[in-house]
Amino acid sequence: MSAIGRSLKRLEDRPLLTGEGRFAADNRADGQVHMRIVRSPIAFGRILAIETEDAKSLPGVIAVWTAADIADLPPIDFRMTRIAGLEPYRQHVLARDYVRYVGDPVVAVFAEDPYTAEDAAELVFCDIEEETPCLDATADPVGFMPERDPALLSEPAVITKSYGDMEAAFAGAAAVIEMELKVGRHTGVPLEARGALAVHDPETGVLTMYGAAKVPHYNRDSIARMLGLKPEQVRLSEGHVGGGFGIRGELYPEDVLVCAAAHRLGVPVKWVEDRREHLMAANHSRDQVHRLKAAVDANGFVRGLVDTFYTDQGGYVRTHGGTVSDLAAALLPGPYLIPAYHVEGHIRLTNKTPSGTYRAPGRYETTFVRERLMDAIAARLGLDPMEVRRVNLIPEDRMPFDRGIEALGTHVLYDSGKYHDLLDRTLARIGYPDLKADFARRRATGEAVGLGIAFFVEKSGLGPHDLVTMSVQSDDTIEIITGAASVGQGIETVMAQICSDVLGVPIERIRVIHGQTDRISIGFGAFASRVTVMTGSAVKMASEALKEKAIALAAPLLQADIGALTLEMGRVVSRDSGATIGLAEIAAQSGEDLDAEGLFRADHMNYPYGIHVAQVRVDEALCGIHVERYLVAYDVGRAINPMLIEGQIVGAAAQGIGGALLEEFVYSEEGQPLATSFADYLMPTCHEMPPVEVLLREDAPSPQNPLGVKGAGEGGITAVGAAIAAAVDDALGRPGLITSLPIAPSRLHTLLRR
Amino acid sequence: MANKHDITLTVNGKDYSLTVEPRRTLADALRDDCGLTGTHLGCEHGVCGACTVLVDDKPVRSCLMFAVQAEGRAVRTVEGLAKGDVLHPLQKAFWENHGLQCGFCTPGFLMLAAGALEADPDLSEEEIRDILSSNLCRCTGYQNIIKSVCLAANEMRACPPSADR
Numbered sequence: 001m002s003a004i005g006r007s008l009k010r011l012e013d014r015p016l017l018t019g020e021g022r023f024a025a026d027n028r029a030d031g032q033v034h035m036r037i038v039r040s041p042i043a044f045g046r047i048l049a050i051e052t053e054d055a056k057s058l059p060g061v062i063a064v065w066t067a068a069d070i071a072d073l074p075p076i077d078f079r080m081t082r083i084a085g086l087e088p089y090r091q092h093v094l095a096r097d098y099v100r101y102v103g104d105p106v107v108a109v110f111a112e113d114p115y116t117a118e119d120a121a122e123l124v125f126c127d128i129e130e131e132t133p134c135l136d137a138t139a140d141p142v143g144f145m146p147e148r149d150p151a152l153l154s155e156p157a158v159i160t161k162s163y164g165d166m167e168a169a170f171a172g173a174a175a176v177i178e179m180e181l182k183v184g185r186h187t188g189v190p191l192e193a194r195g196a197l198a199v200h201d202p203e204t205g206v207l208t209m210y211g212a213a214k215v216p217h218y219n220r221d222s223i224a225r226m227l228g229l230k231p232e233q234v235r236l237s238e239g240h241v242g243g244g245f246g247i248r249g250e251l252y253p254e255d256v257l258v259c260a261a262a263h264r265l266g267v268p269v270k271w272v273e274d275r276r277e278h279l280m281a282a283n284h285s286r287d288q289v290h291r292l293k294a295a296v297d298a299n300g301f302v303r304g305l306v307d308t309f310y311t312d313q314g315g316y317v318r319t320h321g322g323t324v325s326d327l328a329a330a331l332l333p334g335p336y337l338i339p340a341y342h343v344e345g346h347i348r349l350t351n352k353t354p355s356g357t358y359r360a361p362g363r364y365e366t367t368f369v370r371e372r373l374m375d376a377i378a379a380r381l382g383l384d385p386m387e388v389r390r391v392n393l394i395p396e397d398r399m400p401f402d403r404g405i406e407a408l409g410t411h412v413l414y415d416s417g418k419y420h421d422l423l424d425r426t427l428a429r430i431g432y433p434d435l436k437a438d439f440a441r442r443r444a445t446g447e448a449v450g451l452g453i454a455f456f457v458e459k460s461g462l463g464p465h466d467l468v469t470m471s472v473q474s475d476d477t478i479e480i481i482t483g484a485a486s487v488g489q490g491i492e493t494v495m496a497q498i499c500s501d502v503l504g505v506p507i508e509r510i511r512v513i514h515g516q517t518d519r520i521s522i523g524f525g526a527f528a529s530r531v532t533v534m535t536g537s538a539v540k541m542a543s544e545a546l547k548e549k550a551i552a553l554a555a556p557l558l559q560a561d562i563g564a565l566t567l568e569m570g571r572v573v574s575r576d577s578g579a580t581i582g583l584a585e586i587a588a589q590s591g592e593d594l595d596a597e598g599l600f601r602a603d604h605m606n607y608p609y610g611i612h613v614a615q616v617r618v619d620e621a622l623c624g625i626h627v628e629r630y631l632v633a634y635d636v637g638r639a640i641n642p643m644l645i646e647g648q649i650v651g652a653a654a655q656g657i658g659g660a661l662l663e664e665f666v667y668s669e670e671g672q673p674l675a676t677s678f679a680d681y682l683m684p685t686c687h688e689m690p691p692v693e694v695l696l697r698e699d700a701p702s703p704q705n706p707l708g709v710k711g712a713g714e715g716g717i718t719a720v721g722a723a724i725a726a727a728v729d730d731a732l733g734r735p736g737l738i739t740s741l742p743i744a745p746s747r748l749h750t751l752l753r754r
Numbered sequence: 755m756a757n758k759h760d761i762t763l764t765v766n767g768k769d770y771s772l773t774v775e776p777r778r779t780l781a782d783a784l785r786d787d788c789g790l791t792g793t794h795l796g797c798e799h800g801v802c803g804a805c806t807v808l809v810d811d812k813p814v815r816s817c818l819m820f821a822v823q824a825e826g827r828a829v830r831t832v833e834g835l836a837k838g839d840v841l842h843p844l845q846k847a848f849w850e851n852h853g854l855q856c857g858f859c860t861p862g863f864l865m866l867a868a869g870a871l872e873a874d875p876d877l878s879e880e881e882i883r884d885i886l887s888s889n890l891c892r893c894t895g896y897q898n899i900i901k902s903v904c905l906a907a908n909e910m911r912a913c914p915p916s917a918d919r
Contacts, residue, residue: 018836191802241856687884
C-alpha cells in the first residue's frame, strides 16, 4: 500500500506528549549566563546618554553592553527581496543614535541568573530626547534619523509592476469602482516565545547556537559574517520549535547578541524573551492600506485594475527586505484574468515594531482587497457575487497562465488549476440554494445571518533548490538529512512517507534529521510552504537513487541480473529465485555505504488555489460576530498526509479568524504599543472557533515537481478576512460596509451607528 | 533578594529539596531547579495556560504561583502523566487525532484536561470546550484538541487510568 495519501499519525509526537520536547528555553549549558535586553520605552527619539553603572555594580552582573561596546557589528542584512536603496534602513543589534520604536533594543545585560539580569536591566537609564513619531504609513514621508542623515526619508522604496493597456481598459468601461481598504497589524505570535543558547568551544573554535529555527543555514552564514568568523566556525542547531508562521527564526538582533556575547565573554549565553518583549520586538506583519480603481464591463468583468498601496514596515527594514510588498504587488490579481494591471507598492517606515512576513504574506492582504472589489462590483451592477467571480476566473484551458509579472524575482506562471470546477464543487458542498432559503427564513425572524465567499491563489515551493542525503544504517533504519527546518508542521512524518513510498520501509524505521547545519552542506529551511514541495521532491529523488543503488549492490549478492530484481517492503527480491536481502544486509555484505543524494531544483513557484466560505451571525446590539460555519476548499495538487494538511488548514483558519475579528497591534498617539500582553492582544480560543470543514482536492497536480504537490501551509488563512467581511456585509444587508480588518466590536459599533 | 528559603517540592511523587527566593515562580522551579522542562512558559502572565500543572489535583498556572506556595502539596506535571511506556489515554488520543502540531502548548492542555476529567469524568462536549477555552493553541485551531479530549474522556470512563499518584 502506498505510503503517500495516508493519514498516518506523526513520528514526532511522542516526545512532545511526554514532556521530552527540547524547545529553545530547554537548552542549558554549564556556566551559562543570561541576557536581558533593555528596550526603548519611547517610539522615536535621539539617544543622548545611557547610564549603566548601577546595573554593572549589581552582584552577579557579568557585562552590560551598549552600541558603543559592539561598534564593529554591522546591521542585520536582508535575507530576501533585496531592493536598491534599502540598506540605510537596516537595524543594528543595539540602537545607535536613535531609537525608532518602543521595544528597540538599546542595552544588553548579562548576569549569572535571569532574575538578576532583569533586576539589572531595570537599573539602566536611557536619556532619550523624544521626537514626534510617525504612525501613519500613508502620510508624507518624514526623516528616518533627521539629525544623523537629514536626506534620508521614511520611504525606502516603491515597487511598481504593470501589464496590459490601461487606457483601453478604462475607455468605455461600464463602471469605474474606487475603494480604500485596510488590513490591520497582526502577526504569527507562536506560543513559544523566542530564545537561544550560544556556546563557544575554545578548543574547536566553534560557536554553536541552539534554538535555531526556520532558516538555520542562512542564519549561520549571516552570524559568521557579522562576527568575522568562517561559516564552519558557526553551527546552528534546531531542537523542537514552538510554531513558526513566518515570524520565528528570522535573524533578529537578540540572536546575534547571544552569539557575539558567547564569543567575546567566553561563557555560554542564554536568552529567553518574555511575552511582552515578543509582542513588541518580534516581527509584526500585514498593516497595509490599498487604494484601488477598477474598470469593469456590464457583466462585472474587470478590464483594468490600478492599485496604490502602502505597507507599514515599522521602524526598520528587517531580513525580508521588500518581500511582503513585492508579493502583494505580484499576487493581487489572484485567480482572475484582469487584462490590464498597474500597481505601486510604497514601503513606508513608521515608529512601530518592524514588520516581516506572516503566514500568507501579501496574500491575506490582497485577497481581502481583491475579493472586496468583487463584492463591490456585484453590488454596483446588481449581480450575484458568485457570478461576478465566475466571469473573471481564469479558465482551465488558459493554464499554465502567464501573469506577465514577477514575484520574488521569478516569473509568475500559474502552473495548473481548475478554478471554475472548484467553485462549482464548493457551492455544491455548502448547498448554496438551500442555504439562501434558510437565511431568508432566519432573517424573517430578525436574525442577521450572512454568507461570504472568497477565492484565492496561493504560492509555494520557492526554490532555488533543496538537497537531501540519505543512508541505510547498520540497524536497518534509514537516515534522511535535510537542510529544511521544522517549525512543528510534521515534516519528519511527511518526508518519511515520501521515502517509504519508494522503498517500502515503514515510516517508523526512517529518521529525519533537520535543522543541523553541521550535518549537511546546504539548506534553505522552512518558509513559504516550500518543504513538502522542495525537500519532499529531493527526498523522492534520493529514495529512487538509493533504490537503484541497493539493487545494483544486491545483484552480485543474490547472483541475479539487475533487471530481475525489485525492491519490496525494504528488501531486494529476485524474481527468478525468490531470494531476498534487506537493505542493511546489502550494505554489510557489499562492504559499501548504501547511501544516496537528491537535489531538486525549481525555477518557478507553484500556485495552489482555494475558496473560503464563511457563514456568520451578527449580534447588532453587542456588535459581536459569531462565525457559525466555515469551509475551506483547497487544491493541493497531491496530498501526502491528508490529516496533516487538514490540521494545517484548520490551524491557519483559526489565525485568519483572529486577524479578521480580534487581533490587532494598536498604538497610542505617542506610539506606545497598547497590545503587549495576551490580555490585550486577543487570539481566538476554542470558544471563538467554529467547526472548520475542509474540502481537500487533488484536481490540478503541479507539473513542476515529481510528486505533483503544492504547498499546504498557508491556504487556510489566505481568504479568511475577505470571506468574513463579505459575510458580515451580507448579514447586515449593507454591501461594502466592511473596508478594514479586524472587525472588532468597537469598529463595528462605529460603522453601525454611522 | 538575598533571603532564600529551603523547601521541598513533591513532584510526580518524588521529593525535590530546593533553595529558592520567595519570588521564584513554581514554573521556574519545576523547569530549572527540578529539571522538568515539560512544563512550558508561553506568556508568564496567566493567559495562555501552557504552564498548567496539577497542584493537589487541581489545574494551576505554574507561572502565577510561587514555588514556596507549593510546599507540602502534590504537584503533577506532564512528565508524570504516562505510566512508564504506557501513554495516558489523553496522550494517546492527542497522538491518534493529530491534537498537536508544534507541541508547545500540549503539556498545558494535557494537564488541564487530566485535572478536569479526574474531577468530573462525565463532562459534556460543551463543558470540555468551555474548560479548554482557558488555554491557547496557535497551531491546531483547537478542533482536534477538543476531539482528542472528548475521545479520551470516553476511554477514561470505560477504562479509568490507574489512580496511583
